[in-house]
Amino acid sequence: xxxxxxxxxxxxxxxxxxxxxxxxxxxxxxxxxxxxxxxxxxxxxxxxxxxxxxxxxxxxxxxxxxxxxxxxxxxxxxxxxxxxxxxxxxxxxxxxxxxxxxxxxxxxxxxxxxxxxxxxxxxxxxxxxxxxxxxxxxxxxxxxxxxxxxxxxxxxxx
Amino acid sequence: xxxxxxxxxxxxxxxxxxxxxxxxxxxxxxxxxxxxxxxxxxxxxxxxxxxxxxxxxxxxxxxxxxxxxxxxxxxxxxxxxxxxxxxxxxxxxxxxxxxxxxxxxxxxxxxxxxxxxxxxxxxxxxxxxxxxxxxxxxxxxxxxxxxxxxxxxxxxxxxxxxxxxxxxxxxxxxxxxxxxxxxxxxxxxxxxxxxxxxxxxxxxxxxxxxxxxxxxxxxxxxxxxxxxxxxxxxxxxxxxxxxxxxxxxxxxxxxxxxxxxxxxxxx
Numbered sequence: 001x002x003x004x005x006x007x008x009x010x011x012x013x014x015x016x017x018x019x020x021x022x023x024x025x026x027x028x029x030x031x032x033x034x035x036x037x038x039x040x041x042x043x044x045x046x047x048x049x050x051x052x053x054x055x056x057x058x059x060x061x062x063x064x065x066x067x068x069x070x071x072x073x074x075x076x077x078x079x080x081x082x083x084x085x086x087x088x089x090x091x092x093x094x095x096x097x098x099x100x101x102x103x104x105x106x107x108x109x110x111x112x113x114x115x116x117x118x119x120x121x122x123x124x125x126x127x128x129x130x131x132x133x134x135x136x137x138x139x140x141x142x143x144x145x146x147x148x149x150x151x152x153x154x155x156x157x158x
Numbered sequence: 159x160x161x162x163x164x165x166x167x168x169x170x171x172x173x174x175x176x177x178x179x180x181x182x183x184x185x186x187x188x189x190x191x192x193x194x195x196x197x198x199x200x201x202x203x204x205x206x207x208x209x210x211x212x213x214x215x216x217x218x219x220x221x222x223x224x225x226x227x228x229x230x231x232x233x234x235x236x237x238x239x240x241x242x243x244x245x246x247x248x249x250x251x252x253x254x255x256x257x258x259x260x261x262x263x264x265x266x267x268x269x270x271x272x273x274x275x276x277x278x279x280x281x282x283x284x285x286x287x288x289x290x291x292x293x294x295x296x297x298x299x300x301x302x303x304x305x306x307x308x309x310x311x312x313x314x315x316x317x318x319x320x321x322x323x324x325x326x327x328x329x330x331x332x333x334x335x336x337x338x339x340x341x342x343x344x345x346x347x348x349x350x351x352x353x354x355x356x357x358x359x360x361x362x363x364x365x366x367x368x369x370x371x372x373x374x375x376x377x378x379x380x381x382x383x384x385x386x387x388x389x390x391x392x393x394x395x396x397x398x399x400x401x402x403x404x405x406x407x408x409x410x411x412x413x414x415x416x417x418x419x420x421x422x423x424x425x
Contacts, residue, residue, distance in 0.1 A: 001161070018159045019193045019200075040194040042187055042249055043334055054227075054251040060190040061252075062183060064161040065205040108247075129333035130246020 005069045007032065008076025014063075022061035023047045026073060034074035034103040045131035048104035049073050055111045057130075074103035077110055086110040089148035090141070097135035105131045109145045113152055121146065161203045167211040167282070170204060170309060175284035177202040178306035184212075184223055185252035187245065188261045204309075212256065212311065219280075221312040222256025229255065229268070234315075236274075236323040236342050240267045243327050246334050256310040259295065262302045263336075265357035269296065270342035271325065273354035273362045278314045283307045289314065296361040320346040326418040328410045338402045339410045345422045349376050353419070357401075358394035358411045365393045365415060372419065386419065387412035 003016045007030060014029050021040075026032045026049070035058050036046035042057040049058045050072040058071075077084035083091070086109045096102050105128065112119055112127040119127065124145050133141065162180070164170040174180055181200035183189055184207065192198035206212055212223030215232070227250045229241035244250055244267050258268040259279060271277075272292045279295040281288055281304060295303050304310065323344040329335035340356040351373045353365040368389035372378045378386065391412035398404045 021190060021194060041191040042245065045246060045248055048248055055248055056252050057248045059194060060186040060249075062161075062186055062190060062193070062203065062205070064159070064203070065163065065183060065186075065207065067163060126333075127247055130248045132334075 001064060003063060003067050005066050005071060007071045008073060016063045020063045021059045022049070022051070022063045022066050022071070023058040025063040025066070026058060026071070032073050032075050035107075036100055036103060038100065043132070044101070044104075045108065046101050046104045048107045048131065050107060050111050055108055072107070074107050077106060084110055085151050086113065086144070086148045089144040089151065093140050093144035093147060095137060095140040095144040097133075097137045101131055101133045101135075105133070105141055109141075109148065113145070113149055117149070117152060119149070124149075159199070159201065159203065161205055163205045163208060165208050167209055167311070170206060170209050170212075171282060171284045173204045174307045174309055177204070180204045182206055182256075182260065182309060184254045184257045184260075185225065185249075187249050187253040188257060206256075206309075214312070218315040218317065219312055220255055220315065222254060222259070222310045224255050224312075226250035226253050226255075226268075234271075234319065234323070235321075236325040236344065237268070237271050240271055240325040240327070240340070240342070243267060243325075243329075243335075243337075249334075255313060259310055259313070260302065260304070262296050262298075262300050262361070264299050264359060264361060265337045265340065266362070267325075267327065267337060267340055267356070269362040270340055270354035270356045272313060273364060274323075274342040274344045274352045275315055275319060276352075277316070280311045280314055281308045282311045283309070287311070293361070299360045318346070320344045322346070322422040324418045324421040326414045326421075328414055336401065339396075339407055339414050341411070341414045341418050343415065343418045343422050345419070349373055351419070351422075353390065353415055355390065355394055355411055355415065358396040358407050360395075363394065365390045367393055368415065378419075378423070383416055383420070387416040390415040 004013045038044045038046040042060045047058045162173040180202040183205045212221045214221040226241040226244045258266045278289045327340040328338045337357045345351040356362045394411045396407035
């Protein structure tokens with residue numbers, strides 16, 4: 001069946017077979033390999049994307065049900081001008097070890113700072129609890145999240 | 159695979175009328191795990207996220223499509239508390255109350271709240287609607303009284319909901335964890351207490367002897383709380399599985415119920 005959806009602002013009509021997940025369609029049919037395939041059961045958050053305004057695990061979205069949806073993946077965070085501030089903060093803070101969890105963490109952090117720009121450190125921790133990092137890099141990830149938050153606040157200041 | 163994407167409840171029920179064995183899809187947090195692991199290949203799926211009636215939350219009626227994220231921000235403290243313990247933000251943005259009922263896991267985190275309040279489950283088919291109390295709806299582990307062609311529409315809570323209510327959960331970590339034992343206690347101003355325990359039986363269950371013990375007194379004594387804990391441990395019927403042993407669950411159930419009750423007793 002053909003499913004029409006918006007990914008990172010671009011409309012795609014994509015052939016979807018059977019029970020494919022949105023994650024599969026993003027990676028294998030649209031060539032967007034940022035969202036990662038790890039647990040396939042919503043435990044690890046490596047496949048996190050923004051789906052119609054909500055942060056979700058794309059492995060748990062049935063692609064056939066994504067008709068009409070608007071999706072943002074890590075590829076849609078930055079633009080031609082460069083990295084998204086959250087991505088830049090991850091680079092600056094060295095919040096990347098093996099990198100497998102990084103796209104999901106970047107999308108989750110960017111989504112949180114967009115929806116809750118004043119999140120406290122505890123709220124940041126809770127908001128990122130669904131993104132597992134097996135290199136145990138959470139300290140640097142949280143420093144990056146806070147740095148991105150401060151940067152955003154400075155930008156917004158008059 | 160055939161998928162229907164109804165726009166409203168009438169269309170959804172028509173879908174189940176033409177495909178009585180169709181698999182309902184809401185947040186996908188249970189269904190897609192089974193699909194991804196190739197345990198399940200549903201022939202027909204009725205996708206429900208566009209059905210606005212299921213998103214309704216009108217005072218005592220909570221639609222089946224209300225997500226944990228919405229429950230977390232809602233007016234009932236124990237319901238908000240339990241919603242916060244489900245999965246991660248990603249799971250809470252997608253998973254629904256109706257899904258928790260439909261999956262009917264013995265460990266379902268929303269189920270102790272519904273059992274403690276004697277909530278009713280509203281189900282509908284093309285032919286009409288029926289209402290079942292939680293214990294008539296949940297008939298076994300992962301088994302419900304839902305008939306082919308029927309859909310869970312929502313939950314009706316009672317008019318009187320005590321302000322004293324709490325939820326507790328034992329698991330191996332703070333996030334992304336399925337309950338080893340979970341528990342909801344509600345207590346009204348006269349002392350009438352209800353205690354619902356999950357993951358310690360084939361379905362969520364009420365610890366009725368323990369309820370009776372503490373319902374007759376306005377201020378249970380320390381020895382009565384000891385006895386309460388013992389009764390809960392006696393009344394649960396846990397099994398040993400990969401999450402915990404029967405013995406651990408029995409002990410944890412008593413301790414958790416007592417601590418959850420103590421939170422309801424706090425001034």
